[in-house]
Amino acid sequence: MEPGRNLLPERNGQPGRVGLLLSGGLDSSILLGYLLGQGYHVRPIYVRCGLVWESAELAAVWRILRAFEQPRLEPLVVLDFPVADIYGSHWSITGENIPGEDSPPEAVFLPGRNACLLLKAGVWCLLHGISALALGILGTNPFADARPEFLTKIEEILESSMGQPVRILTPFVQMDKKSVMNLGKGLPLELSFSCIAPKGGLHCGCCNKCAERREAFALAALPDPTAYAPSPTSEVLP
Numbered sequence: 001m002e003p004g005r006n007l008l009p010e011r012n013g014q015p016g017r018v019g020l021l022l023s024g025g026l027d028s029s030i031l032l033g034y035l036l037g038q039g040y041h042v043r044p045i046y047v048r049c050g051l052v053w054e055s056a057e058l059a060a061v062w063r064i065l066r067a068f069e070q071p072r073l074e075p076l077v078v079l080d081f082p083v084a085d086i087y088g089s090h091w092s093i094t095g096e097n098i099p100g101e102d103s104p105p106e107a108v109f110l111p112g113r114n115a116c117l118l119l120k121a122g123v124w125c126l127l128h129g130i131s132a133l134a135l136g137i138l139g140t141n142p143f144a145d146a147r148p149e150f151l152t153k154i155e156e157i158l159e160s161s162m163g164q165p166v167r168i169l170t171p172f173v174q175m176d177k178k179s180v181m182n183l184g185k186g187l188p189l190e191l192s193f194s195c196i197a198p199k200g201g202l203h204c205g206c207c208n209k210c211a212e213r214r215e216a217f218a219l220a221a222l223p224d225p226t227a228y229a230p231s232p233t234s235e236v237l238p
Contacts, residue, residue, distance in 0.1 A: 017041040018169065019125040019133040021117055022076075024060035026216055027136035029192045030184035031172065032064065035134065036072055043074040043130060045121045050082045051110075052095040053193075056201050060193030067188045081120045087111070098197045101211035105142050108196065108208050114145035115154065122158045122166050134169040140176050148173075177212075181220035190225035199229035 018035060022028045022044040035042050046061050048054055058078070065076055087093045092110055099107035118133065125133050137146045144150060151168045159165045172180050194213040195203040203210050205228035217224040 016132070017043060017074075017130050019043045019045050019121060019130045021045055021047070021121055021133065021135040022061055022064070023136075024057045024064060024193045025136075026184065026189060026192050026194060026213065027138060027172065027180055029064050029189065030180055030187060031134060031136040032068060032073075033187045034171065034183060036068060036070065039072070041072045041074060043077060043125075043128075045077045045079065045124065045133075047079045047081050047117045047120050049080075049116065050084045051092045052098075053196050053198050056195065056198040057193050059201065060191060063191040064188070067191055077124060079120050079124060081116045083112075083116065092196070095197065099208040101206050101208060103208045105208075105212075109143055112145070114143075114150070118151075118154045118168060119158070122154065122168075123162065126158065126162045126164055126166055131165065132167045132169055134171065136172055136180075137170045138172050138177060138180060139174050177216050178219040181216050181222065185220070185222065189222075202227050202229040204229050 018040050020028070020032060020035060020042050022032060023046070032042060032044065044061070044065060046058060048058070061076065065073065084093050090111075091097050091099070114135075117135070122133055125131070151170070155166060155168055175183075193203070194209045195207055196209045197204040197207040203213070203226050210226075210228070213226060214224055217226075
């Protein structure tokens with residue numbers, strides 16, 4: 001585990017509070033279960049950016065929170081960070097030419113994504129007495145905004161602007177998808193949501209993220225409980 005990005009040490013014999021960027025996907029849902037299982041008080045945070053899949057994603061977040069309900073799970077915080085004015089005609093805004101199931105992982109890169117999420121959520125946490133913010137970055141993440149040096153810079157920016165430090169925690173940073181899925185066995189993963197081209201609130205079954213989801217269940221030798229839309233979308237590239 002990368003030094004400084006593992007879970008916080010106990011204080012007065014008890015785990016403390018941690019903010020969690022909860023997207024409703026597999027990794028962040030498993031991280032929620034993991035943090036609660038370790039005894040942490042968790043404040044889930046969802047940052048709404050105006051992307052085409054967010055209504056279905058946020059519905060999944062609420063389902064997951066109801067399933068995980070317990071005294072140490074604090075109420076959901078929903079923040080807004082609209083990006084349509086900077087993304088313009090990007091596929092994540094228009095829903096057109098969404099990367100298909102055969103596209104590489106790099107095809108779903110969202111410019112500045114983690115900067116937007118971490119800065120907005122980090123400021124909220126510091127204003128509300130939370131000094132740690134967790135997210136479900138895996139060791140296989142190919143993007144520059146998931147690297148340790150980037151996360152360190154975000155911490156530095158937040159501390160210099162707010163006058164107090166926040167730690168960005170990545171407990172899964174040395175794990176691959178199979179390992180994380182194995183950690184999530186027994187959790188209600190059927191409630192999670194991973195699709196970038198949802199149809200009627202269901203996974204489309206033919207986008208890049210749906211393919212990744214199918215592979216995740218296969219890697220862990222788990223049956224895929226996902227409800228996929230009955231017909232493919234014509235808006236997804238082959």
